Amino acid sequence: MAVRKEQHQPVLDHVHRLQEPHMYRVVLLNDDFTPMDYVVRVLQEYFHKNHPEAVSIMMQIHQTGKGVCGIYPFDLAETKVALVTADARQNQHPLQCTMEKE
Numbered sequence: 001m002a003v004r005k006e007q008h009q010p011v012l013d014h015v016h017r018l019q020e021p022h023m024y025r026v027v028l029l030n031d032d033f034t035p036m037d038y039v040v041r042v043l044q045e046y047f048h049k050n051h052p053e054a055v056s057i058m059m060q061i062h063q064t065g066k067g068v069c070g071i072y073p074f075d076l077a078e079t080k081v082a083l084v085t086a087d088a089r090q091n092q093h094p095l096q097c098t099m100e101k102e
């Protein structure tokens, strides 16, 4: 993924008050087929986790069924879901990545 500053800038509404963006959790779901080391790689590459953090989140998903990768404004969350899903399909893994409103 291209390196770009991830800014969560407030926007002005019609009466010029600062509105914080609504935030969305990007989550990965467990499955029986996607390799553990691939999920760790995704968490490092797309969600900027270090190796121990990535292993910990991957194991939480493996044991509980899902885990939060990061929390972002709508457009960035949507982009990450699309990039992770494309990467997984390109590598022929059934990994499911979705987003949930905070």
Ligand code: TYC
Pocket: 028, 029, 030, 031, 032, 033, 034, 035, 036, 039, 058, 059, 061, 062, 095
């Ligand atoms: N359950 C998978 C396995 O045993 C590992 C896995 C972890 C898959 C997290 C998906 O989001 C996931 N190979």
